[in-house]
Amino acid sequence: MGKFNFIWLSCKKATYLISKKEEAKLSRLESVQLRMHLGICGFCNRFQKQTRFFTNKALHLHNHIEPKLSDEKKEEIKLSLKD
């Protein structure tokens, strides 16, 4: 890719920018670089879609698992709540 190296990102850097983009504004150069990379790279497109997918679900995780506090612990807590 020769003299265009500055504009072409590696997949390693592109995925890092995908993660960073969720948290912060990318610089103008970074945005252009990422857009160009995503225009040609199927793997990094998948990375973006799949990570978005599961991070959006994480908020609801506790509604879908049902651990129970042991009865012993519950009794212990009840006993500790005395004046």
Add this chain to the structure above:
Amino acid sequence: MEEQLLSFNPNKWVELYADALYAYTLPRVNDVQAAEDIVQNTFLSAWKARATYRGQASEKNWLYAICKNKIIDHFRKQSTGFKLIPTGEEELYFDESEHWRTEAAPRDWGVSMNQPVESKEFYSTLHKCKQKLKDIQQTVFVMKYMEDVESDEICKLLNITMSNYWVLIHRAKLHLRKCLEKNWIGLG
């Protein structure tokens, strides 16, 4: 409106809320002992502070608010003295020329990303994969995506720099994605 009746009956509190608070806490701190302690301390703090409770929030929301603070305190303690070291973790996924390694490159999951997923299997796999993350990676992931704390707030609480934070959250995503692909989708 039973919640509004401020019974301050500790036995009833425990029966009503202990399991829910525990289910809320465990996936966040990922440690049975720590989660039990947090739930117990939540009830203790609430019990001691019951005189100051004015009923602005429901009893349940009040307990959750106390519990959330205990969880954040736990994270803060856990991150003391943390230093980000170059671990080479990214090299599991990328080769020397920084391309995806063949065995690590994202595969087609064959599921629609826009459909709601109600499957228990997905969430229990996500839970297991999350548990495999290293402590601090897991903490930033939980704070950001489960507690919905702003990233600069997370950096302040954990006393880490923003660029360390980006690296940690990125590593967490790389690991989680791969783990879900393997154990939920069943590829590789």
